[in-house]
Amino acid sequence: MGSVEEPDKPISLSDSSSSPTQPLLSKHPFPSPPPPPPVDDKPIEPESDPTQFLQISYNYGPRPFKDLPFLLLFLLFTLSTFAFGIFSIFHSNTYYSDLSSFSYDSNSTSCIESSLSDTHANWVRFYSFLSSSILESLIWTLVVTFILSIPMCLLLLLLLKHYTKQIVYASLPFFIVIPIFLNVYWFVACTVSSSCSDAFPLAYRILALVFVFLVIGVIVWIFVVHWHRIELTVSIIGVASDALWSNLGLFWVLPCLTLGLVVYYVPIVVFLVFARQNGKIVPRETSGEYTCVWKQDGWVPAYYALAILAMFWSAAVMVEVQVYVISGTVSQWYFSKEDETPRRSIRSSLRNAFGPSSGTICLSGLLIGVVRVVRATVDTARQEDVPGIVNLILRCCANVFLSAVDFLNKFTINFVAITGETYCTSARMTYELLKRNLLSAVFVETISTRLLAGIVFVLSAIYAIVVCAILKAVSHLEAEAYYVAALAWVLLIVVLSFFVHVLENVIDTVYVCYAMDRDSGDVCKREVHEVYVQLPISRNHRPSLAPTPVV
Template sequence: MAVEGGSSEYEGNADADEMKEPLLQKTGASNGRDRRNKERERVINVPAAHPDDDDGASAGFGYNYGLRPYQDIAFSVIFVLLLFASIGFGIYGVVNSNPDYEWIESAHYEPDKGACSVPEHVQEKFGGGAWKQFWLHKNKKLLLNSIVAQKVSGSAETAVSLVIAITVVLSAPFALCMLWLLRKKTKELVYASLPVFILLPVALNVTWFVACQRDVECRRNFDFSAQLSLFLFVLLVCGLMIYVIYSNWDRIQLTIRVVQTAAEALYQNLTLLFVLPLLSFALIGLCTPLATFMVYAYTNGKLVPNPDILNHPQMPCGRGTDHPCCVWEPTGWVVPYLYLSGFAILWAAMITAQVQVFTISGTVAQWYFARGQFATGVAILRSLGHALGPSFGTMCLAGLVVAFVRLVRSLMNKANAEQGQPGALTIFLQACLESILQAVEFLTKFTTNFAAITGDSFCTSAIMTWNLLKRNLLSTVLVEVISDKVLAVVMVALTLVYGIILYAILSLTASLDHSTKMIATISSSVMLLLVLSLFSRILSNIVDTVYICYAMDKDEGVVHKPPVHNVFVILPPSWDEPAALAVPHEN
């Protein structure tokens, strides 16, 4: 039932309208009208939990300000133990490193003894632990040539560096400009982006078809009937996309409202743009020692003759050949440690990403469900405290799932590179596996969003997420896809405009050659694109959180943001229940 003007159409007509079942915690439909009336009475009479309330407990919907228990503790313990093991073995590797590793290039192979040794005159000349001095001495001619080249091209490099530095400074105003467009011109941006979904595939389809007709080899290897079939199939897919957009126009309108509200949420919480990068720096601070330990761990071993030389004594080795006489053989524990520490770095990176999503979701949910004044700093600290405190085990489990997905995808890509040209069955199986991996990542991201709002464990949040996706899958997918495409179009458009303007300014004001101007323009555009992509990733996570908040309001039949309360007209009802009454909630 529609709600207009911020007032509810519910006027006590309890027998005429029915409240739908909760979306996130659906039970059997046989509970009858009594349960529905009790749910309606609870939604109307019980306000959302807020830290100013006496008990601070959750009222059943909205952000959980209450005391949160520690969830998924076992996974946080496993992660901490993995870190301690990586650090402990790393320190052991540093203490027991073999200095002979520094002299691999100068090692001498003794066929009579079947062993490798380092000449004493090399060690005496450069001293122990002076591999850098040896390398500099060995390559001093190359270094001199490099220094001369640097002096010659120093002015060009200075100009490029200056342009990139200016771009970094201007990236913040560009990000704010992008935010302003998404807040004020959301409908226009979405309408302008929708044709791109159709016109770009059609243009690429026509381009390859015409190019193949003009190329003799393509016509010889690719039969015309197969070309025409593929061309018509792509056009059919584009036509299907047009039909999907037309038949789901209400969900397009939903996307516009969700993106606009998400942009407003980011505008009200700009501190997120400064807090979240600090987590990335913390990750760098953690991974740098681990990477250093991995390097030192590899130095635990000894110099041994190249096995190829031992199997073929007549094979030449050393300088001027492709076969070194001596190679490094690490100790038995080194290789397992490298895998262990590498996985620890990957897991830590995925946990950091989940903590960022958790912080964004928790902060935005507090803004969405807030009553009265809203303090951004307090909300961010509260969400970050929950992520690193009671929900840290949930973050570890979510990070582990995503890390496993990344490993599987990496192994699949490695197998493709080694296999060469895969068969049709292999391509089909890989496509199915990739779809499963994307679905797992999609579900995990929404699970983290739910955990940030409710404080539940990973499994409980995953079940709630599954119920949401099961009953609103098409709306969720369209909101996700269209919002990401809109952000990508705006981001690329701003980058292209900046690149064109920058090249024009350099052409008019700087006396640089064409290649230098192109390098400066491309480098600066890439730098701006990276900054805007980080901004878009934050906004994309906010879009997901706002959609979840909308769904929670829909389930409970309340409205926490009166200016956008008519979004309930657009949100599709559940498959087997009538739409909920939207009862405005005073903020």
């Protein structure tokens, strides 16, 4: 046996192959050719390519702190605002509210207190306003509206979960009928009322009537053009409603976060009030006459700028925190198994939002705030209609840049909540992920936003009409009933818009999770894949529901 195996050693492949059965090939009369090494090396190449992100899912492990400099900068803004605010309270001048009681004294060439201010009369007028029937009806109407808005949100979510198609198609006619009814009703009521017809001549009323009908025509045109996408959008809204219904805890966590922002604002508003009282009463000569005026300290305007920037940045950060919590919670639900329910998903998302990812959230809020300020500046310049080709080019470039930042940031914070990466890394990975899979499908969310906004408008308008009818029947209000009903309509729109905002973020999160699933070849939620598979996978591909070709 040993003499037979010795000649085979030079031609044995056991030294160059990892397979344990390879030495058996030595028994063949002819030696086998060695396997080509490129075949074994090719599967390793995608793993070494940093642009390939395989098996991306929710990061349940410990996350390191990211983007810490922006967290420190945010804390510096906040601590400076509170520190100077506390200083303004102890350094305030109590004579600020009694400026009208000071007069110029020529003997001392200064302002002295001559009489007490008429504060008591102002309080009497305020209490008489509080006791009026108008304010009483307004308060009761707003309180009842706010209480009813909570079950209305839950009922709407439940209906969208089970009867999405019926709710959407039943609401579509009201998108047109209610504006037409309100437009005609306003025109007839103003024509009948003598006071309204005197304030608004017939020509202005006709102009307003025609303008509203033109707006209604634009709405009809939008739905006609996008009619082929509504069926797919209905399915997307239904999937998002099911995801939100599985995470109902968000409905009490997100309002608590908003309430926390309000509580955070209260001391800053108090600081701003006391900051105005930092100064002194000094005489001022105007046309040879001396009057007493209030002169603020030089640091007060700078503190106002600091406090307003801190409040603005905090609001943007809180919006990003809410998006982060929604994305973290929904993504845990998405990547969980069918027979499992994720535990403490909201708690872990909150812990990550105010912990390892707090710096990233501060950076995202800062970018959003800068974009909003620049966009407001561009809109102001457009309204002023400054001539010049250079100004026009700058406005176009600014709009393109702002749109790009908005699109890039739209899904970045969702990706941060899922993976815990830094902002820049998440932005790059999200862009490449959507580019490989679903970049052109964003148009569907525009339709879903319009549909949800239309449903909110219909429900709020119907509620306002009912409130106005009840006030007319049970109270002595005349034209004031319309104002009270309008305020109730605004309050209900605000609450329902918050619900729509949450649902839109759920749609974005499911969208990103589906892109990760498609990129790795997994199917975590089959019902989501059945809907989102109809979306286009490239810029030159349209879903079957959209037969119009791309030119």
